[in-house]
Amino acid sequence: MCGKLISINCRFLLDVNSADIEYLFINDGSKDNTLNLLRKLASMNEQVRYTSFSRNFGKEAAIFAGLEKAAGNYVVVMDADLQDPPDLLPKMYDIIKTETYDCVGTRRVTRKGEPIIRSFFAKQFYKIINRISDVEIVDGARDYRLMSRQMVDAVLEMKEYNRFSKGIFSWVGFDTKYLEYENKNRAAGETTWSFWGLMKYSLDGIVAFSDAPLSLSSLIGLFSFVASIVIAVVVAVRTLIFDDPTSGWTSLVVIILGLGGLQLFCLGILGKYIGKMFLESKNRPIYVIKETEQDTVKKI
Incomplete structure (x- = not known):
């Protein structure tokens, strides 16, 4: 339901602490009715929290803000458009509680629904950056992941303005297990990422983690x-x-x-x-x- 209510410009984080759950929404400068819906949700349920930016600062700033505001022992970073399947959450939580991992990430094994040229360049990007960078970035890895408080604190210590979360998650280390799933179409709306926007983001990632x-x-x-x-x-x-x-x-x-x-x-x-x-x-x-x-x- 949250994915239908919250626009694509928002990030959704689920903070799990034993039986206590809080829902933290980051409104990244959306221009639709998102903020009014967040106000309504927050007034109806004390477990719902939100942070609304003064303008669009981008997904990297939104992820950082969400991690800063989350207070529990385990934190999930999740897109609100339901491209990140919520049904994986119980399995992710079970793994991090019963096994020795500090993070349970997700990766797409297919790119069904994406333009062929975008999929091609995405694969080439992962090949290039893994060749020239000291950190390994898993092909198809998503920002959708469950992290321990220790890992979240480590990520928050990296306060650089030019952020590339996929690289940061790998750079801080910690034992990570990846769950694979097939690509999901968003529940509503259209992506705001253009080909050139993704290309620029890729170049920023290379510059951030390789000389x-x-x-x-x-x-x-x-x-x-x-x-x-x-x-x-x-x-x-x-x-x-x-x-x-x-x-x-x-x-x-x-x-x-x-x-x-x-x-x-x-x-x-x-x-x-x-x-x-x-x-x-x-x-x-x-x-x-x-x-x-x-x-x-x-x-x-």
């Missing part, structure tokens, strides 16, 4: 330098021995454009990292709260 692009730019620069020396030697030999100097401005323009393009490409990689450092140095809050369930109680 391989910087090494790549250095290798490109070294290769270009060596290639220029080899070409210079070839031209000198042809001129001195065979009296056959290289002529024509076409080849010169091609070389200039090629080297210029490589330089801009390397500068772009460097600029991406510097931009992330610039945002971190501002020390801005990850999110801004406009309203919580406490405000609803005061109004009543």
Whole structure:
């Protein structure tokens, strides 16, 4: 029922502490009737809590806010659109209570319903980031997971502004077991993630957990330098021995454009990292709260 009531811009967290359950909704700047519904739910049930942002800060900020506000021994991060199947919750809870795992995550084994090109690039992203990063990110892993309080506290210690939760969950470590399930269609609404939005998010993840692009730019620069020396030697030999100097401005323009393009490409990689450092140095809050369930109680 919650997935039908809450818009796609919200995140849903279920905090389980023995028999005590609290429902914590994060309203990530939705423009529909979500906030009014949350006010109504909070006024009807004291187990329902919510935090509403002043604007849309993105899913990473919403996840962080939910983890900060959750107070129980076990915390579940879950999308409100029902793409994360709620029927897995009892099994997840049973595993973390009876076995030695600190986290029970989920991963999709199929991408039925997704555009083919999006599925292709998603698989390539996981292959690339697992090759160049020190942390392993499981292919198809979702943010939908049940975590112990110890793991949640570890995640909250990482207060960087540029967040990539899949990488953070892996970086903090802790024993994790993944449950597999087939892709589910959302109960209502349409995704706000465009192809380019996902591409940007993927690049942010690579920059956040790998310096391989910087090494790549250095290798490109070294290769270009060596290639220029080899070409210079070839031209000198042809001129001195065979009296056959290289002529024509076409080849010169091609070389200039090629080297210029490589330089801009390397500068772009460097600029991406510097931009992330610039945002971190501002020390801005990850999110801004406009309203919580406490405000609803005061109004009543």
